[in-house]
Amino acid sequence: xxxRTLRSMTGFGAARREVDLAGQRLGVSVEVRSVNHRYxxxxxxxxxxxxDLEAAVEALCRERLERGAVQVAVRLELPAxxxxxxxxxxxxxxxxxxxxxxxxxxxxxxxxDLDDWLSLxxxxxxxxxxxxxxxSLELCLAAxxxxxxxxxxxxxxxxxxxxxxxxxxxxALAKLAGRIERRSPQAVxxxxxxxxxxxxxxLGRREKDLAPADLARELALLADKSDVAEELARLxxxxxQLGGFLASKQPVGRALDFLVQELNREVNTIGSKCADxxxxxxxxEAKTHVERxxxxxxxxx
Numbered sequence: 051x052x053x054r055t056l057r058s059m060t061g062f063g064a065a066r067r068e069v070d071l072a073g074q075r076l077g078v079s080v081e082v083r084s085v086n087h088r089y090x091x092x093x094x095x096x097x098x099x100x101x102d103l104e105a106a107v108e109a110l111c112r113e114r115l116e117r118g119a120v121q122v123a124v125r126l127e128l129p130a131x132x133x134x135x136x137x138x139x140x141x142x143x144x145x146x147x148x149x150x151x152x153x154x155x156x157x158x159x160x161x162x163d164l165d166d167w168l169s170l171x172x173x174x175x176x177x178x179x180x181x182x183x184x185x186s187l188e189l190c191l192a193a194x195x196x197x198x199x200x201x202x203x204x205x206x207x208x209x210x211x212x213x214x215x216x217x218x219x220x221x222a223l224a225k226l227a228g229r230i231e232r233r234s235p236q237a238v239x240x241x242x243x244x245x246x247x248x249x250x251x252x253l254g255r256r257e258k259d260l261a262p263a264d265l266a267r268e269l270a271l272l273a274d275k276s277d278v279a280e281e282l283a284r285l286x287x288x289x290x291q292l293g294g295f296l297a298s299k300q301p302v303g304r305a306l307d308f309l310v311q312e313l314n315r316e317v318n319t320i321g322s323k324c325a326d327x328x329x330x331x332x333x334x335e336a337k338t339h340v341e342r343x344x345x346x347x348x349x350x351x
Contacts, residue, residue, distance in 0.1 A: 056296060057351040058208035059086045059118035059303070063200030067193040069185065076186065077127035080193040082111075082201045086349055087119035094122045100187055107194050114198050116301035117351045122197075124190055141172045205351065213296050216306075216346055219339040223313070224289050226336045230320060230329050231282050237326035238277075278320045285316040292343075303350040310344045 066079045092111045096103040107122050145167065153160045168174055292309055295302040317340055321333035 055206050055299075056209040056213040056302070057202070057205040058212055058349050059084060059205065059351050060208060060349060061201045061204035063197040063202075063204065065193045065196030065200065067189050067196070069189050076189070078186075078189050078193045079125050079127060080190070080197040081123045082120065082194070082197045084115070084118040084120045084201060084205070087117060090115055090117055091119045092122070093120070094124070096122075096124045096190075097126045099126065100183065100190065102183075103187055103190050106187065106191055110191065110194055110198060114202055115351070117303055122194065124194065126186070126190075135174055137168070138173055138175055142167060142170075145170050145173065209350070212346055212350060216292070216296060216343060219342045219346075220289055220292050223336055223339045223343075224286070226332045226339070227282055227285050227289075230278065230324070230332055230336075233326065233329055233332075234278055234282075234324070237324060237329055240326065278323050281316045281320045281323070285313065285320075288313050288316065301351050303347065306347040306350055310340065310347050313343065314340045 061082075061084050063082045064080065066077060068075050068077045070076075090112065092108045094104045094107045096107065103124060107124065111120055111122065149160045149162065288309055292306065292313075295306055295309070314337075317333060317336045321330065321337075324330065324333070
């Protein structure tokens with residue numbers, strides 16, 4: 051399902067449509083709300099008079115939306131003045147039979163006049179003009195389409211803001227990765243120098259006990275343990291993929307969610323490998339940006 055731009059999963063849309071029905075105005079109002087959800091979940095509240103409407107509205111939502119918890123409320127609005135009163139003769143006859151039975155048992159004569167009989171609950175009822183199911187269904191669907199248009203427009207506006215924020219944090223993360231990459235060789239050398247100084251102090255500065263081969267082996271081990279080139283390469287690749295997803299015209303929320311997990315994994319590994327104070331500070335800052343990315347992609351369709 052093509053999507054013109056990155057979308058948020060949060061939005062609201064409303065629409066109203068009217069039509070002449072037996073000299074009166076039949077009104078339909080539709081409200082659509084959506085919030086975050088891992089999948090597409092749709093709940094429709096539709097008038098009982100239109101049993102086919104719920105499935106039809108759900109189908110419309112599935113055509114336009116990919117993810118989110120969506121609630122749709124459809125209301126029919128027929129003015130009370132358009133209702134014609136009628137007598138429920140079955141109810142009235144039942145009342146009369148009960149009144150006659152009670153009068154006979156009590157030995158009294160019923161004293162109800164016509165107004166009393168008509169005022170009894172359920173005797174008078176308002177009868178609305180008959181609904182044309184096909185016409186009413188189409189009216190409701192027209193309002194639902196308009197409400198969905200508003201919902202999608204709002205989700206796209208919020209999606210544009212999300213995209214801008216995601217790009218900002220991704221750029222900051224890439225900048226930190228570049229700093230770490232440039233700093234790593236110096237950090238390894240500094241660690242080796244510190245190691246050499248500690249060994250010299252422990253051995254009482256007996257340089258003859260410090261075999262060059264042993265130092266070279268320790269340097270190799272230290273360099274291997276501190277090497278973050280692979281993590282930095284994967285981090286760069288993930289950030290490049292993220293940029294591609296943000297420019298995509300397809301729903302990318304799930305892909306972004308997975309990708310941010312991978313970014314977090316690489317940043318954590320870099321932090322565990324590097325003992326350099328500056329790199330440690332940059333890793334903390336990088337984690338802040340990754341967390342912000344994680345929070346934001348939760349709302350991407």
